[in-house]
Amino acid sequence: MDPAIQVTGLTKSFGTHTVLDGLDLTVERGEIFALLGPNGAGKTTAITVLTTLVRPDAGQVVVAGHDVRRDPDAVKARIALTGQSAAVDEALNARENIAMFGRLSGLGARRSRERADELLARFGLSDAARRRVATFSGGMRRRLDLALSFVVQPQILFLDEPTTGLDTRSRRDVWDTITSLASAGTTVFLTTQYLEEADQLADRIAVLDGGRIVALGTADELKARSGGETVELRAQAGDLIDAVPTDGTVAGLRLALDRFDARGLEGVVSLRRPTLDDVFLDLTERTSPVGRDARRDVLVPDAEVAR
Numbered sequence: 683m684d685p686a687i688q689v690t691g692l693t694k695s696f697g698t699h700t701v702l703d704g705l706d707l708t709v710e711r712g713e714i715f716a717l718l719g720p721n722g723a724g725k726t727t728a729i730t731v732l733t734t735l736v737r738p739d740a741g742q743v744v745v746a747g748h749d750v751r752r753d754p755d756a757v758k759a760r761i762a763l764t765g766q767s768a769a770v771d772e773a774l775n776a777r778e779n780i781a782m783f784g785r786l787s788g789l790g791a792r793r794s795r796e797r798a799d800e801l802l803a804r805f806g807l808s809d810a811a812r813r814r815v816a817t818f819s820g821g822m823r824r825r826l827d828l829a830l831s832f833v834v835q836p837q838i839l840f841l842d843e844p845t846t847g848l849d850t851r852s853r854r855d856v857w858d859t860i861t862s863l864a865s866a867g868t869t870v871f872l873t874t875q876y877l878e879e880a881d882q883l884a885d886r887i888a889v890l891d892g893g894r895i896v897a898l899g900t901a902d903e904l905k906a907r908s909g910g911e912t913v914e915l916r917a918q919a920g921d922l923i924d925a926v927p928t929d930g931t932v933a934g935l936r937l938a939l940d941r942f943d944a945r946g947l948e949g950v951v952s953l954r955r956p957t958l959d960d961v962f963l964d965l966t967e968r969t970s971p972v973g974r975d976a977r978r979d980v981l982v983p984d985a986e987v988a989r
Contacts, residue, residue, distance in 0.1 A: 691741035703893030719890035762831035821852025913938035
């Protein structure tokens, strides 16, 4: 079976600034694929190219079996995109929002209302069906936004930082929704700056920096790149006193404790495992030029989006 997304040598520049520089990636059907990267790394630009909003300068991009340049309409018919802000009408209630989107998508009036009821139930919003969206919490708005993406069932759902601005409870509600969508067979491609989000959701994770993929794998595979476990000795206030790498065995732990004893050190002992934070910082600090923190996201010109 062909992959859901196949990207080879993707290049995209705006003026003299190259945002994507020979990007290669493959997303398998039915997986949750997360694209991580610092601000300005090209995450949103990648999404806009994959969803046909912006034409690539070079390379091949095949989404849902169709080339984004040669057959953009076929791509659009098989995907859905949810951006960083909820695209809902606050003056309408939840059912009216979905029914209106159904009519815009070519469904008849009756089928649009039926589809609205189906999606409200699927996304846990039935009890709020007749409430104005202006009264919704951030998490409810996000679930409604996702529901709109499924008025016409997509093969691939693109989520550009789907939980930005949400509180912890709302974020976890959206995570549950995304997981259920993938379990039902939808391929999910998401960008995020929340490393915990990628760790919890993604089957595979790619780290984008300088317009290229600098690491790719499962969360565990990426964490393994930052080394094994470390035995840490900290003062009561939390300051690190000493740290000893270990292989995770009992013998390794004993050796670390013996080292602390030999030096007469005292404190609170803990075992620290690598995190995606370690991986992310290690990769982006190593591959990015000095002053990377001063970069800003590249805005897509209106003329480019319209093409």
